[in-house]
Amino acid sequence: DGGITQSPKYLFRKEGQNVTLSCEQNLNHDAMYWYRQDPGQGLRLIYYSQIVNDFQKGDIAEGYSVSREKKESFPLTVTSAQKNPTAFYLCASTRQGVGNEKLFFGSGTQLSVL
Amino acid sequence: GQNIDQPTEMTATEGAIVQINCTYQTSGFNGLFWYQQHAGEAPTFLSYNVLDGLEEKGRFSSFLSRSKGYSYLLLKELQMKDSASYLCAVRPGGAGSYQLTFGKGTKLSVIP
Numbered sequence: 001d002g003g004i005t006q007s008p009k010y011l012f013r014k015e016g017q018n019v020t021l022s023c024e025q026n027l028n029h030d031a032m033y034w035y036r037q038d039p040g041q042g043l044r045l046i047y048y049s050q051i052v053n054d055f056q057k058g059d060i061a062e063g064y065s066v067s068r069e070k071k072e073s074f075p076l077t078v079t080s081a082q083k084n085p086t087a088f089y090l091c092a093s094t095r096q097g098v099g100n101e102k103l104f105f106g107s108g109t110q111l112s113v114l
Numbered sequence: 115g116q117n118i119d120q121p122t123e124m125t126a127t128e129g130a131i132v133q134i135n136c137t138y139q140t141s142g143f144n145g146l147f148w149y150q151q152h153a154g155e156a157p158t159f160l161s162y163n164v165l166d167g168l169e170e171k172g173r174f175s176s177f178l179s180r181s182k183g184y185s186y187l188l189l190k191e192l193q194m195k196d197s198a199s200y201l202c203a204v205r206p207g208g209a210g211s212y213q214l215t216f217g218k219g220t221k222l223s224v225i226p
Binding site: 035 | 159
């Protein structure tokens with residue numbers, strides 16, 4: 001079955017540590033996104049990529065980094081510069097070409113600070 | 115800038131009808147989406163509107179008025195499993211731009 005796989009489901013970060021969240025899709029979608037969700041808050045865009053080897057900052061990119069070396073993969077690194085990393089992270093993808101293309105989401109990664 | 119407003123919480127009775135409103139002010143408009151999200155899970159797509167009017171899909175309907183920057187999601191014959199957060203999202207548009215801007219979500223509690 002096609003879909004988006006995020007791993008791990010739960011992740012713990014120590015002070016000063018970088019951690020990487022995995023996102024893989026087999027939907028053959030060109031565009032991929034990372035959103036952050038805090039309790040009682042909407043989804044906020046961190047980074048997005050519309051094509052391999054290219055990505056753009058979203059609204060809250062500071063303290064995060066991404067890469068897009070393969071169409072299927074869009075990993076997110078939460079760096080030590082992100083001082084408040086505890087949140088639910090969602091990866092999404094979509095086809096491109098028409099405006100009604102919906103986002104497909106992965107099951108999310110809950111990141112907590114030890 | 116982008117601003118999307120929806121009520122924080124709503125409560126409704128099983129079997130009843132509930133309407134969740136969403137107002138938006140965005141720099142552009144290329145469609146409005148509604149998603150359902152159960153706690154700790156991924157959002158799932160419910161509906162898409164780009165033209166004014168009502169879109170019906172089973173127990174769920176969504177309405178859009180572009181001139182008023184307004185949409186609503188209507189849920190009929192409420193079931194306990196409809197207890198979830200409902201997210202309103204706008205695609206502001208622009209050349210090659212497909213990302214969505216989300217509201218904070220409305221947490222719906224369905225009670226017996």
